Amino acid sequence: MSLLVVGSVAFDALESPYGKVDRALGGAATYFAVAASFFTHVNLVGIVGDDFTEQDAHVFRGRKIDLEGLERATGKTFFWAGRYSENLNERVTLTTELNVFAEFKPRLPEKYRGAEHVFLANIAPELQRSVLQQVRKRPKLAAMDTMNYWISGSNAELRETLRHVDILMINDSETRELSSEHNLLRAAKHIFKMGPSTLVVKRGEHGAMLVDKSGVFCVPAFPLEEPHDPTGAGDCFAGGFMGYLASAGKHTDAALRRAMVYGSVLGSFAVERFGLDRLRTLKRAEINARARHFLKLTTFKL
Amino acid sequence: MSLLVVGSVAFDALESPYGKVDRALGGAATYFAVAASFFTHVNLVGIVGDDFTEQDAHVFRGRKIDLEGLERATGKTFFWAGRYSENLNERVTLTTELNVFAEFKPRLPEKYRGAEHVFLANIAPELQRSVLQQVRKRPKLAAMDTMNYWISGSNAELRETLRHVDILMINDSETRELSSEHNLLRAAKHIFKMGPSTLVVKRGEHGAMLVDKSGVFCVPAFPLEEPHDPTGAGDCFAGGFMGYLASAGKHTDAALRRAMVYGSVLGSFAVERFGLDRLRTLKRAEINARARHFLKLTTFKL
Numbered sequence: 001m002s003l004l005v006v007g008s009v010a011f012d013a014l015e016s017p018y019g020k021v022d023r024a025l026g027g028a029a030t031y032f033a034v035a036a037s038f039f040t041h042v043n044l045v046g047i048v049g050d051d052f053t054e055q056d057a058h059v060f061r062g063r064k065i066d067l068e069g070l071e072r073a074t075g076k077t078f079f080w081a082g083r084y085s086e087n088l089n090e091r092v093t094l095t096t097e098l099n100v101f102a103e104f105k106p107r108l109p110e111k112y113r114g115a116e117h118v119f120l121a122n123i124a125p126e127l128q129r130s131v132l133q134q135v136r137k138r139p140k141l142a143a144m145d146t147m148n149y150w151i152s153g154s155n156a157e158l159r160e161t162l163r164h165v166d167i168l169m170i171n172d173s174e175t176r177e178l179s180s181e182h183n184l185l186r187a188a189k190h191i192f193k194m195g196p197s198t199l200v201v202k203r204g205e206h207g208a209m210l211v212d213k214s215g216v217f218c219v220p221a222f223p224l225e226e227p228h229d230p231t232g233a234g235d236c237f238a239g240g241f242m243g244y245l246a247s248a249g250k251h252t253d254a255a256l257r258r259a260m261v262y263g264s265v266l267g268s269f270a271v272e273r274f275g276l277d278r279l280r281t282l283k284r285a286e287i288n289a290r291a292r293h294f295l296k297l298t299t300f301k302l
Numbered sequence: 303m304s305l306l307v308v309g310s311v312a313f314d315a316l317e318s319p320y321g322k323v324d325r326a327l328g329g330a331a332t333y334f335a336v337a338a339s340f341f342t343h344v345n346l347v348g349i350v351g352d353d354f355t356e357q358d359a360h361v362f363r364g365r366k367i368d369l370e371g372l373e374r375a376t377g378k379t380f381f382w383a384g385r386y387s388e389n390l391n392e393r394v395t396l397t398t399e400l401n402v403f404a405e406f407k408p409r410l411p412e413k414y415r416g417a418e419h420v421f422l423a424n425i426a427p428e429l430q431r432s433v434l435q436q437v438r439k440r441p442k443l444a445a446m447d448t449m450n451y452w453i454s455g456s457n458a459e460l461r462e463t464l465r466h467v468d469i470l471m472i473n474d475s476e477t478r479e480l481s482s483e484h485n486l487l488r489a490a491k492h493i494f495k496m497g498p499s500t501l502v503v504k505r506g507e508h509g510a511m512l513v514d515k516s517g518v519f520c521v522p523a524f525p526l527e528e529p530h531d532p533t534g535a536g537d538c539f540a541g542g543f544m545g546y547l548a549s550a551g552k553h554t555d556a557a558l559r560r561a562m563v564y565g566s567v568l569g570s571f572a573v574e575r576f577g578l579d580r581l582r583t584l585k586r587a588e589i590n591a592r593a594r595h596f597l598k599l600t601t602f603k604l
Contacts, residue, residue, distance in 0.1 A: 086484075087484040087485075182388075182389040182391075183389075183526075184525065185525050185526070185527045206505070206508040206509075207520070209522075209525070211525075215599075216525050216599055217602070218522035218525075218599055219600075220509070223486065223511070223518050223520075224485075224487070225485060225487045226485070227485075254602070254603060257602035257603075258603070258604065260602070261602055288604075294602075295604065297518055297519065297520055298519070298520060299559075299601075300521075300556070300563055300597075300600075301556060301559075301560070302560065302563070302590075302593055302594065302597065
């Protein structure tokens with residue numbers, strides 16, 4: 001089943017101890033769509049400027065990614081520049097230029113409006129909600145990301161959007177800020193009252209945790225000796241997670257657990273190289289092999 | 303098979319948002335021995351002062367813990383006072399009084415010298431080594447803990463002791479300081495060159511990771527809504543881990559994985575109440591039930 005994503009498409013300038021790029025295609029919707037396309041057909045809603053070339057679109061071509069919803073506007077594409085610390089565990093934003101993204105009003109092509117699986121990447125909560133309003137029926141599964149900027153600056157709007165989604169997928173500091181609760185289990189209970197029935201907490205090098213009414217499921221991060229660039233890892237996690245669920249067409253406990261693993265698999269590949277580089281060459285067989293490696297990493301018998 | 307532990311027996315004064323105690327029995331060897339005694343017979347080597355009463359020894363009685371190696375000296379028992387932050391994720395040491403522990407020279411009773419499983423809790427590395435020297439044959443399995451104080455202050459002594467142990471069990475910041483390497487996989491490779499063939503990294507609320515030549519195994523921390531007191535959690539982890547291995551009498555990959563789970567189980571119980579309180583009432587059936595809960599927390603099928 002196809003999967004709708006709305007979010008940023010951007011150019012990134014990245015610096016880490018492993019290298020430097022001045023203009024790499026990035027943005028949450030980009031990472032998400034490429035990761036999810038290994039599992040299912042993806043319809044992408046976003047906006048780019050007239051500096052976005054066919055060469056830039058190349059990463060989407062030859063994949064199951066529909067770009068009818070990618071609006072081309074006059075002006076420059078969203079631009080972000082960041083630098084990572086030596087251990088990749090801290091980053092500073094050097095530049096954020098919203099450019100055409102500042103005026104972004106998501107518009108769903110007619111053929112996207114039957115979406116059964118929807119992912120609202122990190123954008124203004126009122127824009128996230130406008131996407132859900134354009135979908136004809138309540139989706140089988142709607143998930144969203146957000147960030148501290150919206151939690152503190154647009155809390156009422158965010159709360160309104162949260163009422164309409166099934167899964168909230170954020171990191172641990174966002175979980176704590178949104179719920180005003182340090183303990184993640186207690187935080188989940190607060191968040192369930194806001195709307196979502198499932199909370200996925202992304203914990204970077206510590207893996208990810210899913211909490212829902214049936215309990216808790218934890219998956220570690222894949223241990224890598226030389227991660228190069230964490231940019232997009234969370235969006236690739238979301239893409240693997242939602243891509244798998246859309247392809248499975250069911251959201252049983254077993255399917256959600258597998259989705260957590262495929263999310264972790266895609267996130268782990270994303271950080272192996274700069275920007276989208278590793279995903280460009282990634283094969284489905286490698287995804288399956290790494291998922292089996294997660295079994296080895298976590299399996300025990302009593 | 304019996305298990306030898308050497309380490310501190312102490313009185314602790316603890317403050318956390320959940321309460322305050324002025325004099326609770328603690329110390330690494332205490333927590334370790336109580337946790338391990340659910341699995342195997344434990345021989346304890348340590349020192350206490352004349353303020354240590356039969357009432358204090360009560361937690362050891364009725365368990366498979368031998369106290370012939372617990373020296374009674376004139377003076378006061380090691381005393382430590384600490385206060386935890388609101389979220390229990392930071393602590394400040396208010397007082398450390400070594401007292402009789404300052405002159406501690408571990409002496410193994412004759413009947414302890416055939417030890418096949420040895421755990422050297424966090425004490426001066428030369429004292430750890432003196433215990434190994436008193437054991438008649440190289441143990442089947444020797445494991446040790448240490449801390450930043452010894453890594454920075456007694457590095458050469460620590461390196462000498464590391465040459466003689468199979469398993470090093472420390473937290474992530476200690477792993478990074480000892481190896482001068484942020485990445486834990488690369489850190490493990492450095493540490494293997496120092497002697498141990500297995501590294502267990504205790505990561506607090508993020509669980510634990512075992513690295514050896516056959517790869518990596520990760521176990522999450524048990525999610526608790528209301529942890530009360532993290533004191534002794536790492537020592538209880540070590541006790542569950544080593545206690546299980548001593549009882550199993552083998553160190554296969556499958557046994558090491560189970561040991562990681564039992565370590566996590568004991569650590570999780572330790573933090574539920576103040577000091578040793580939860581362990582005092584703990585039943586073996588509860589340990590087994592929580593181990594099965596770890597299966598539910600981590601199991602997935604592809």
